[in-house]
Amino acid sequence: MNFFERLSTGWTITKNSFAILQKNKQLIIFPILSGASLILVMGTFVVGVLAASGWQADYIGTTSRVVTYAIMFGFYFVNYFIIVFFNMALIHCTKLFFDGEEVSVSIGLKFSISRIGYIVSWAIFAATIGTILKIIQENTGTLGKIITGLIGIVFSVATFFVVPIIAYENLGPIVAFKRSTQLMKQKWGESLSATFSMGLIQMIVFLIVIIPFAIIALYVNLLFGAGLAIMAAFIVFAVFSAAKTIFISSVYHNVTGTIDDHFNQQIIDSLFVPKK
Secondary structure, rough: OOHHHHOOOOOOOHHHHHHHHHHOHHHHHHHHHHHHHHHHHHHHHHHHHHOOOOOOHHHHHOHHHHHHHHHHHHHHHHHHHHHHHHEEEEEEEHHHOOOOOOOHHHHHHHHHOOOOOHHHHHHHHHHHHHHHHHHHHHHOOHHHHHHHHHHHHHHHHOOOOOOHHHHHOOOOOHHHHHHHHHHHHHHOOOHHHHHHHHHHHHHHHHHHHHHHHHHHHHOOOOHHHHHHHHHHHHHHHHHHHHHHHHHHHHHHHHHHHOOOOOOOOOHHHEEEEOHH
């Protein structure tokens, strides 16, 4: 499959994901809640760090490494928890849609709450990996930064199926990680060809939406245009995040034997480059 064929496949998958999202517009609430929660958490951490330093930004750099890494771990943990919590709710709602059952935000949230122990376990595991990689990155040279960056990419690909796995297979974080890696290697190969396509489409949509507001900011009113640009960017992020999570849910159920009407088997198979 050449470059343009992969872009075409990615576009088809994106359209199918949006078709499901269009039939269940309420699903976009999950990435909105996730994004809002992440912004709130980030603000809380910034305020907390500033308060701990006596509201003196210059003192932040004098904090001991142990405290710094502990704060870093806490930040990673909360972020992973929030992302997985809302993604799991969305994935469950997608499954309900495939099964022809009622879909609602409250049902999705209740399901995530019922899996809270698995979510916490995974957040601890992922935060530990993230913190270790960050420590190595900060204490090594350029080569070390490149290696940790590559490890981060591999970890991201290997955990492609983790959220639906911990949602439906009752597995701990390490076993879930191995299971996700096994699914990737066993049937789908090692490279997601549609990831770039969806990312490129998102970037194009982002530019189309942001440019008019940037012009308003430059020539009409800076604050007004910037505010509209931020709101538009947030909406674009939420929509594509929902579509991507729907796609992940669809591929997982396809891998485990549940094929829905919205995703053609040949199209899904072509998302991955077979391992040679």
